[in-house]
Amino acid sequence: MNGKHLPTALALGFLLALPLTALGQGKVTITSPADGATLDALDENRLVYDVDPGPRGDHVHVYVDSKEVGILRKLKGSYLLESLDSGKRKLCVKVVNKAHVPIGLEKCVQVTVK
């Protein structure tokens, strides 16, 4: 390759690589409560989360036992879990697209509420 074409080749390679970096899958983290934790129903229980929505995600839905309880447009923060019934509960955070369709990126934790 001619040396004077090197910058062009590098620029082209960089541009071609961009879509690959844009295809990062994203990630959902639930910092609190921990999986398997026991919660007191009378406490102010907060779900603390951090979301990288990836290229297809837009915002986040929160679920308690598969029932949608909240819509979160902040991708990092906490959500007050109101009136959790006692017993085993499944808490989930799902990334959805602009049309509110879950894109398959989610994190769930099991807790016991007493």
Added chain:
Amino acid sequence: MSENLAYALTQVVHNFGAAAVLGGAVFVLWPAFRLENVRTFAWLILVAWGAQIASGGLFGLTSLYYYGEMPDLGSIALAALAVKVGAAITGFLLAAFYLVRGREWDHVRVKRAFRVLAALGATALTAAAFLRWFS
């Protein structure tokens, strides 16, 4: 890319349909009721409600195609969707009923029908805002 394009093109049809269902009825009524071209506007409103129903369904089908799931709606959003669907079906049927029987109607009845069509359009647009932001 193709997913966003599919949603965007569906949204184009949906937006123009929304503009036509409300704008068409309001144009007949305001600033003064005009009987000329009423049937043309009734056709426009009929086609626009049809486009609303079709594009609304297409949103669901697009989600189903790309993710295998329908949009995940909370209770307020579901109620708003039910209102929208009800308004669309009623608007479509009323416009069709006018086109079939409207020639026999007097001015008062025609005016009343277009007031109802305008109200249905406004209702659907209002519900759309709740559907958008409570999902």
